[in-house]
Amino acid sequence: MPGGMDLKNEVFQSSTCALCGACLDWCPYIANMEDHLVMRFDCNVGEGRCYAVCPRTYADWQAIGDRYLPDTPRNIEIGPYFNVFRVKAAAGIKGQQDGGTVSNLVKTIMEDELAQAVLLTGSEDHVTPEPFLAVDIDDIEKAAGSRFLASPGLRKIIEAQANKVQKLAVVGRPCQIQALRKMDFNRRPDKPPLDLITIGLFCMWSLGWDFNEYLQKNFPGEKILSLGIPQHGFVVKTDKGEHILPLDEVKKFNKAGCGYCLDMTSELADISVGAFEAEKGWNTVIVRSAKGQELLDKAVEKDYLICADYPEEELNRLKGASIGKKNRNLNNIQAAFDKGVKPFIDLNSEMYAQVRKLAEGMVK
Amino acid sequence: MxxxxxxxxxxxxxxxxxxxxxxxxxxxxxxxxxxxxxxxxxxxxxxxxxxxxxxxxxxxxxxxxxxxxxxxxxxxxxxxxxxxxxxxxxxxxxxxxxxxxxxxxxxxxxxxxxxxxxxxxxxxxxxxxxxxxxxxxxxxxxxxxxxxxxxxxxxxxxxxxxxxxxxxxxxxxxxxxxxxxxxxxxxxxxxxxxxxxxxxxxxxxxxxxxxxxxxxxxxxxxxxxETSPFNEYKGPEEPDMIIVTCGTGWLYSSEAVEALGLRDRIGILKIGTTYPLPEDFIVKHLLKTKKVLVIEEVDPFLEQNIAGIIAYHPELQVELLGRYGGKAMPRNGELNPDIVRNTLARLTGTAFTGPETAVIPPEEAVALPARELTFCAGCPHRASFFLLKQTLRIQEGQGVVMGDIGCYTMGGQRAGHYLYNFLCCMGGGINAAEGMGQLTRFGFKQPVLALAGDSTFFHSCLPGLVNAKYHDSNMLFVVLDNSATAMTGFQPHPGIGQTAMGKAAEPISIKKVAEAIGCPVTVADPFDISGTTSKVYDLLKQPGLKVLILKQECATLVVRKREKPRVWVDQELCRGDDCGCGRFCSRIWGCPGNIWDYEAGKAKIDEVVCVGCGVCISLCPAGAIKMEGGGACG
CATH class of the missing domain: 3.40.50.970 (Thiamin diphosphate (ThDP)-binding fold, Pyr/PP domains)
Structure with a gap:
């Protein structure tokens, strides 16, 4: 496994970095500010943990899926899953977006001590994300709502290890769930396995931090209260009112690294949570492992969550959206590889051929 | 006494x-x-x-x-x-x-x-x-x-x-x-x-x-x-060669003549009045010989002034040898008794039979590792260079750094992660940055930084700062204020509040001076690596002239003033070579206080050298470096 300079050349400099944060804080060579991630100095370590954990360096994702979700029925569109539900909170949590599912799953984890800490992302100014390790139920409120700017939250894994956290729950973006699996998959044999519960989020893209400057320039002096995409358009709520930005305008700030992502629904998580497009106030929940099912059951048992069947046409729509993202970004990846970016997936594998075929079918 | x-x-x-x-x-x-x-x-x-x-x-x-x-x-x-x-x-x-x-x-x-x-x-x-x-x-x-x-x-x-x-x-x-x-x-x-x-x-x-x-x-x-007692000739009346020399060259020459047993063949003409030369006195003595060797420090100054005298005096028929052309003597670098003796031995065909100066027998010789100049343990410049380097990498704009003269000149080497792109003379950095900062109008995009110490600020940066402000150059001027003229031994300067005679004086504030000129000034602590990195990052985004004062007192002064805290490595927490960082603390961060414990395979603090600045504590990814006791910093 190569080292830091390879990570620098293959990932940082080719802008494929997803800003998951897995490489950060273990190593003093890698520095971060806002959404910039760089090598402070040239590193001469031949084999780096940084390279081994990166979701944008080569990995056999099928093998990784087989290791962590061995009994789960495969699905080419949205990854391995047992069940898909629509879910919502029985009672709201302040600041929640959509159904409040994630907040209640985290609450359940804490109450039942399924983990000693939960990696969440909050934001004091409702724009710039700040990852933190939550240990208290009161902490959950700080993380309610959606973040649109990418943040290297997985750096906190190091802090969790330093705090001797044995069991950790993580709420993360698809790239972060991938990195967590890779972290364990490539761990040295003398190191103990990671004991994790992973709640994966749906993610189409993240924004670069220059979006923050854009907001400040366009709404000077206004205090931002929340960002969201309720239906169409990007809604910025401020102390002066509500602004709707065209989605295409916002997408200009997409992080380049997100254009190489083939995972919309956190396909390697124990349980994945996203919006339920058909009806406001609900979430889509994909259960992928026994651990994930157990967590959902407990939250329902406690009457925190209400769980309902998932409409067939919505599932098809979800799968279509996921295939759409995969297909778009496969094209980006192909273009990047053509330009000399070192291949981090095997584009010739059967899986991607199927994605292309499904995408073609959708167009027809 | x-x-x-x-x-x-x-x-x-x-x-x-x-x-x-x-x-x-x-x-x-x-x-x-x-x-x-x-x-x-x-x-x-x-x-x-x-x-x-x-x-x-x-x-x-x-x-x-x-x-x-x-x-x-x-x-x-x-x-x-x-x-x-x-x-x-x-x-x-x-x-x-x-x-x-x-x-x-x-x-x-x-x-x-x-x-x-x-x-x-x-x-x-x-x-x-x-x-x-x-x-x-x-x-x-x-x-x-x-x-x-x-x-x-x-x-x-x-x-x-x-x-x-x-x-x-x-x-x-x-x-x-x-x-x-x-x-x-x-x-x-x-x-x-x-x-x-x-x-x-x-x-x-x-x-x-x-x-x-x-x-x-x-x-x-x-x-x-012409009659000064500081000029004298000693030697035979018809010498094979006369050594004309001044300064330390006189001692080296006298020793060489003695060591080679050439007192009867070589005369020494010592000149104490280097300019203007006593022409008649020199001509009188050079008439005694056919060969002249000039031994002097640095340039062939005496040699070429004598060449001038020879040109005006056709009665002198001498071969002139010296540092000119680098044939008889090395063209540059300091002389020493060995160089002079060996030169003289070669020119006179004399063998030197005595012991070589300071020759260590081969069996006792130890190969010393090459050592670069570095900052002292706890030096604020190390932290300043570290954070500037990382900010420029993060900023991704390939910032150009103009250096200046002081302890921080060493920042152009490994101690400062080779940060400098430019180095000239005292006050040279800010002016070069001013010039480059004007090129934004032609599409030049790289951020431009100039560095100067506090003593250098007063010495020669004030006109440069006025110039940069008046012409609104796009640059960041960083004053590395360690409250000392440290390189030369802590002589007071106008920012210190003390005179050469030990009297108190009202210190002049660099911040107020820069503000009076009209510059926006940020003061930051270089020991706060992450906080100050953010500040520099933000400053580099802003157009026009910005001044940043990185203020932290010279470690050599601090250690005299306050009780030293104890800093140590908890080797249980230190990841050793597992850190994946290639011994970052002792190797890259490079403070002489951070050393490697080869027996334990872990990092260690040299508690004698460490002054307890605590910066490495914030850099260790494993949180293995600890501190206790001691007075407050800064």
Whole structure:
């Protein structure tokens, strides 16, 4: 496994970095500010943990899926899953977006001590994300709502290890769930396995931090209260009112690294949570492992969550959206590889051929 | 025992450092005024004079720069007060204009300018030979060959200066300034004249009308030098070769002639009055031989002035050898007794049979690892360079960094992660940055930074800051304020609040000065690596001129003032070579306090060297470095 300079050349400099944060804080060579991630100095370590954990360096994702979700029925569109539900909170949590599912799953984890800490992302100014390790139920409120700017939250894994956290729950973006699996998959044999519960989020893209400057320039002096995409358009709520930005305008700030992502629904998580497009106030929940099912059951048992069947046409729509993202970004990846970016997936594998075929079918 | 530089013991011999001898010579001459800007190897002289100033009834100051110092001495001289000005060779270039002007106006009270050269540039950016300035400005120059002469020449320099009504220069080199030898004391004056009243029609004006007077003065100096006891010939009446030498070259040559048993074949013509040369005296002696070897430090100055004499005197039929062309002698670098002896042995076909100087038998020789210059343990510059380097990497705009002169010059090497793209002279950084910062109008996109220390800020950055502000250059000016002129030994400067005489003064705030010029100023702590990195990052996004003061006191001063906290590595937490960082703390961060425990395979703190700044604590990814006790930092 190569080292830091390879990570620098293959990932940082080719802008494929997803800003998951897995490489950060273990190593003093890698520095971060806002959404910039760089090598402070040239590193001469031949084999780096940084390279081994990166979701944008080569990995056999099928093998990784087989290791962590061995009994789960495969699905080419949205990854391995047992069940898909629509879910919502029985009672709201302040600041929640959509159904409040994630907040209640985290609450359940804490109450039942399924983990000693939960990696969440909050934001004091409702724009710039700040990852933190939550240990208290009161902490959950700080993380309610959606973040649109990418943040290297997985750096906190190091802090969790330093705090001797044995069991950790993580709420993360698809790239972060991938990195967590890779972290364990490539761990040295003398190191103990990671004991994790992973709640994966749906993610189409993240924004670069220059979006923050854009907001400040366009709404000077206004205090931002929340960002969201309720239906169409990007809604910025401020102390002066509500602004709707065209989605295409916002997408200009997409992080380049997100254009190489083939995972919309956190396909390697124990349980994945996203919006339920058909009806406001609900979430889509994909259960992928026994651990994930157990967590959902407990939250329902406690009457925190209400769980309902998932409409067939919505599932098809979800799968279509996921295939759409995969297909778009496969094209980006192909273009990047053509330009000399070192291949981090095997584009010739059967899986991607199927994605292309499904995408073609959708167009027809 | 009374300190020898003020001892009233005429005739008594002491072992004296050259710089002590110079100070003593000036005291024997009855100076009442001394001014200098510090710079190795000259720095001790004014420090000593400041120390004894009150007792010896004189005024001494660390001037803000060399021009301030020389012109201050001119002011004192106008009132017929004897004054001493001291600087290193770089400083002499700073005063170039003043020097060339003063030689036209001349002086009234004796004014001696001691300039200390640094052959091989041990503690300088160049080894400029200050003798060129004496010739260029048309000023007499003396060059002592030992510590006794250093004292005597300075003292005599005042008589010469007042006789000629001209500034007199004394050139020394590192081995004279910092070497020690016997010096026999002279008398200290019982009384010193008070300053005279400047009359309505008294003038000291530098203008070219006085060029003839200046030439007359240098011609008069030449005729005085013809009989000066500082010039002498020793050797046979018909030598195979004459060595013409000055300064330390005289000692090296005498030793070489002795060691090679050449006393009967080689003569030594020692010149103490380097400029203007005593032409008749030299011609008289060179007529004795057919071969001349010139031995001198730095440039072939004496050699080429003798070449000039030879050209005007066809009766001299000699082969001239020296540093010119680098054939007989090395063209640059400091000389030593071995180089001179080996040169002489080669030129005379003599074998040297004695022991080589400092030769270690091969079986006892140990290969020393190459060591680069580095910052002291706990030095704030290390943190400043670290955070600037990482900010420039994060910023991704390939920032260009203009360096300057001070301890932080070492930041251009590994100690500062090779941060500099540019280095010139004191005050050079801000001006180069101003120029480059103007290129944004032509599409130049890289951020431009200039660095300067606090002493350098006052020394030569003020006009540059005014220039950069007035023309609104796109640049970040970073003042590395460690509250010290650390490189040269902690001489006070205008920001410190103390004078050379140990008196309190109102310190001048760099922040207020920069703000008064109209610059937006940010003050940050370089020890707060992440916080200050954010500040620099934000500053680099802003257009126009920005000033950032990175303020943290020099570790060498801090450690004298406060109780040192204990810093140690919890080796349980240290990941050792598992860190994946290739021993970042001891290798990349590079503080001499961070060392490697080879037995444990873990990091370790050298608790003797560590001053407890605590920066490495914030850098260790495993949180393995701990601190307890001690006084607060900064």
């Amino acid at each position: 009374e300190w020898m530089i003020t001892a009233d013991e005429p005739g008594r011999t002491y072992l004296m450092q050259g710089n002590e001898a110079i100070a003593r010579g000036a005291l024997e001459a009855g100076i009442r005024f001394a001014a200098a800007y510090p710079g190795s190897p000259s720095s001790e002289i004014l420090a000593m004079l400041g120390h004894v100033a009150e007792k010896m009834d004189l005024y001494a100051e660390w001037s803000t720069n060399e021009t301030c110092a020389l012109e201050a001495c001119l002011g004192a001289s106008f009132a017929r007060v004897r004054s001493l000005c001291i600087m290193k060779q770089n400083g002499l270039l700073v005063v170039g204009d003043a020097l060339h002007s003063a030689s036209l106006s001349g002086v009234k009270g004796g004014l001696v300018l001691v300039v200390a050269d640094d052959p091989s540039a041990h503690s300088s950016t160049n080894e400029f030979d200050s003798r060129h300035q004496a010739r260029s400005a048309g000023l007499p120059m003396l060059e002592p060959a030992n510590m006794q002469e250093a004292k005597d020449m300075v003292k005599w320099g005042y008589e010469l200066s007042e006789q000629l009504q001209q500034l007199v220069m004394v050139r020394t080199v590192t081995r004279i300034n910092h070497g020690r030898s016997s010096v026999s004391l002279g008398e200290l004056p019982k009384e010193k004249p008070d300053p005279v009243t400047i009359g309505e029609w008294d003038r000291m004006v530098a203008i070219n009308w006085f060029k003839d007077a200046q030439i007359a003065k240098i011609d008069q100096a030449k005729s005085i030098f």
